[in-house]
Amino acid sequence: MLQNTFELNKHWRLSPLILRRINSLLSDEDKSCTNTYLSKQVQSGFIREMAKDKQLNEIIDLLDKENIKIILLKGTAFSKWLFSAEAPRLTNDIDILIKKADWLRAEKLLSQVMVYTEKTQPDVFGDLYEISFKPRKNVGAALDLHRSLTHPILFNIDESALWESSLAHPFYTRCLMLCPEHALIHQAVHAYKDMNFEKYNLIDSIRLISELNSYDKLFCIAKSWGASVPLYILLMNCLSLQTNKELHEQMKKNKPKSFVIQITKYLLNSDFKQPRNNRKCIRYRIHQVISQFIFTSSIKRPAKLQVLFVYSFLKNMMAGRSD
Numbered sequence: 182m183l184q185n186t187f188e189l190n191k192h193w194r195l196s197p198l199i200l201r202r203i204n205s206l207l208s209d210e211d212k213s214c215t216n217t218y219l220s221k222q223v224q225s226g227f228i229r230e231m232a233k234d235k236q237l238n239e240i241i242d243l244l245d246k247e248n249i250k251i252i253l254l255k256g257t258a259f260s261k262w263l264f265s266a267e268a269p270r271l272t273n274d275i276d277i278l279i280k281k282a283d284w285l286r287a288e289k290l291l292s293q294v295m296v297y298t299e300k301t302q303p304d305v306f307g308d309l310y311e312i313s314f315k316p317r318k319n320v321g322a323a324l325d326l327h328r329s330l331t332h333p334i335l336f337n338i339d340e341s342a343l344w345e346s347s348l349a350h351p352f353y354t355r356c357l358m359l360c361p362e363h364a365l366i367h368q369a370v371h372a373y374k375d376m377n378f379e380k381y382n383l384i385d386s387i388r389l390i391s392e393l394n395s396y397d398k399l400f401c402i403a404k405s406w407g408a409s410v411p412l413y414i415l416l417m418n419c420l421s422l423q424t425n426k427e428l429h430e431q432m433k434k435n436k437p438k439s440f441v442i443q444i445t446k447y448l449l450n451s452d453f454k455q456p457r458n459n460r461k462c463i464r465y466r467i468h469q470v471i472s473q474f475i476f477t478s479s480i481k482r483p484a485k486l487q488v489l490f491v492y493s494f495l496k497n498m499m500a501g502r503s504d
Contacts, residue, residue, distance in 0.1 A: 229322075230260075230269055236321030237275050237353070243294060244279070245355050249287050252278040252347055252357045254327065255371070256385070258364065261352035263388040270384065274323040277356075280344070284328045288312065295324060309333070331370050334486045335477055337407050361392040362399045369403070369411040373476045376454040378414050387419050396431040403435075407477045410437050414445060441475060448472050
């Protein structure tokens with residue numbers, strides 16, 4: 182029982198979906214015996230979702246008055262689109278993308294109603310493409326404000342294409358969402374950032390696959406972004422849960438080289454794929470640099486990032502000494 186509780190706690194974002202599935206398999210007589218812990222977790226999740234919705238609508242009102250367009254990202258976008266209001270996929274924060282031209286205005290507006298929050302593990306690049314806010318009264322959800330989907334040097338993302346291909350969100354009518362192809366590749370890029378392709382976002386990705394307009398378009402965009410490797414790994418994990426013969430055939434044509442796959446397996450299974458105890462040790466840094474070259478299928482972009490990292494690090498260090 183303790184092990185089951187631990188696993189449910191670990192995957193709390195999926196608890197409404199799990200509960201709905203369990204109830205669909207039970208008779209009416211047996212439903213009263215449904216796991217009490219899971220039911221309480223779902224009730225708590227619904228309360229958090231209501232608070233998050235209120236927070237999101239306040240943010241939308243604030244930015245909309247200044248004509249700042251918003252693209253909802255990840256779980257925020259999937260709410261009431263890929264998942265129903267009756268069985269939502271829970272989230273613990275709000276992710277939105279705005280245009281770079283609106284960045285300073287949006288940051289100033291949000292600072293009036295929310296509190297800037299430094300990242301848990303701040304690094305040399307700090308808030309380069311994403312900053313975080315939390316509610317002033319601790320009611321509602323935290324916000325991650327993006328001006329880029331991910332690090333703008335590592336991946337070759339055409340930001341203008343994101344906006345041109347974006348779609349109106351079916352529920353949050355004043356907001357946009359990424360087209361299915363962009364949303365799925367973003368899932369892969371985000372999984373690479375976390376160095377984890379085996380968590381709850383597989384459910385999101387499987388549902389996104391069913392929304393795709395073209396597999397050819399998907400792989401073409403991934404190649405242009407330099408995200409073919411993370412996309413391949415994400416899709417392989419999705420196919421291990423749900424078969425798709427047509428997609429599997431397309432993946433054979435877009436399979437990375439064998440040595441690349443072997444290195445990705447080593448990196449993803451390494452004990453140093455993420456900082457340990459919030460410390461970025463030397464072995465973590467080595468793995469991080471190797472992963473940048475492998476997962477981006479590029480030499481130029483990671484090399485450029487490393488040069489910029491060293492330059493920024495030395496600049497910050499000298500500035501600290503002068504103070």
